[in-house]
Each structure stands twice: as C-alpha cells, then as structure tokens.
Amino acid sequence: MSRWQRWRFWKTAFFCALAAVIGLASPAAALEPSTTSVTATPSTAAVGAPVELDATVSCPEDPSGGLGVSFFDGPDLLATVPVAPDGTATYDTTFATTGTHTITAAYNGNDNCAASNDEATVTVSSSPTPPDPPYGFCVLACGGVINFTVGNIDNDVVVY
Incomplete structure (x- = not known):
C-alpha cells in the first residue's frame, strides 16, 4: 500500500469512527423552561x-428536587431551601440594616426544569420610635409596691 493509500485509509477510518460516535451518542435531555416569581411579605418592615420570602416555580415537569431555591439579599446569600x-419555597x-433590599429568588433547576429567577424589593426602616410613656399605672393599688411605666423600649419596672 502506498503512502497516499495509507493516509486515505486512516482519514476515512477516522471520519467513519467520528460519525459513528456522533450518530450513536444519546441526545442530551432537553430541560423544560421554568419561571420563578418571588414576593416579600410585608414589603416594608422595620429593622x-x-x-x-415566598418563591413560586412554574415548570411543566415537577420542579422539586435539584438544588432548590437560593434567596439573596443583593449579592449576599440568605439561604437555599428545597422546592x-x-x-x-x-x-x-x-x-439588620435600613434601606431598600433587592431580594432575588434563584431557582437552581433540576433534571427536568431549567434554572430561572426573579426579584422583589423590601424597604426597611429604622425601628419605630415608641410613644411618650404615660405616667404609668399602678399594680395592686395606686402608690402600691410595683409601678410599671409603659411605652418605653426598656419597660422599666420600679419596685418600692
């Protein structure tokens, strides 16, 4: 066999083997598309x-299993929970901080459903200022042994 014939033989054998591998390979399982929605209740809160945080994943197949839904506050991972x-989820x-927090619910997908995500915002304000305390009320009897002052954050108890 000449050099040219050997080269042609090996080239043909290579392309036949490649075609067989491609033709016999099982196709990759196609993932169903999914959508994710997230809500925060309440959407405004104090520190x-x-x-x-509630995420809902819609997929024609069962969206459970896989790696669940990851909740993020901006770039910070809060938790990953099962679907x-x-x-x-x-x-x-x-x-712990005031301001607008962008919450992302990222569905991580499973063997049937593709990944998807959605965002919501939560506006966080400082703790509300307690009202001015009233003069208090007496327990047991006015001028009694225990006097509570209601309304301050410490709820002082004065024992005489």
Missing part, C-alpha cells in the same frame, strides 16, 4: 421585623 412538589428572615 429586625420578620419578613417572609415543594407544588413549586413553592419559603424562607423567613429579618434585616
């Missing part, structure tokens, strides 16, 4: 007040 078979949090 330290509880806020419930229920009905497509819901919930996380309760509080905020």
Whole structure:
C-alpha cells in the first residue's frame, strides 16, 4: 500500500469512527423552561421585623428536587431551601440594616426544569420610635409596691 493509500485509509477510518460516535451518542435531555416569581411579605418592615420570602416555580415537569431555591439579599446569600412538589419555597428572615433590599429568588433547576429567577424589593426602616410613656399605672393599688411605666423600649419596672 502506498503512502497516499495509507493516509486515505486512516482519514476515512477516522471520519467513519467520528460519525459513528456522533450518530450513536444519546441526545442530551432537553430541560423544560421554568419561571420563578418571588414576593416579600410585608414589603416594608422595620429593622429586625420578620419578613417572609415566598418563591413560586412554574415548570411543566415537577420542579422539586435539584438544588432548590437560593434567596439573596443583593449579592449576599440568605439561604437555599428545597422546592415543594407544588413549586413553592419559603424562607423567613429579618434585616439588620435600613434601606431598600433587592431580594432575588434563584431557582437552581433540576433534571427536568431549567434554572430561572426573579426579584422583589423590601424597604426597611429604622425601628419605630415608641410613644411618650404615660405616667404609668399602678399594680395592686395606686402608690402600691410595683409601678410599671409603659411605652418605653426598656419597660422599666420600679419596685418600692
């Protein structure tokens, strides 16, 4: 066999093998598209007040399993929680700083559903100022042993 014939043989063998690999390879499973929506309840809160973050994932297939939904406050990861078979994921949090917090719920996908995400905002204000305390009320009897002053943040108890 001449050099030219050997080169032609190996070139043909290579392309036949490549075609066989491509032809016999199983196609990659196509992921169904998903959509994610997120809500924050309440959307305005004071520092330290509880806020419930609810994500809903819609996908023609079951969106549960996989890596769940990751909740972010800006770039900071708050938590990753599992997705229920009905497509819901919930996380309760509080905020330590005032301002507008951009919350992202990122569905991480699973074997059937592609990843998706959505954003919501939570406006956090400083703790409300307590009202001026009233003169207080007496327990047991006016001028009694224990006198409470209501309304201040410390709730002082004076024992005589």
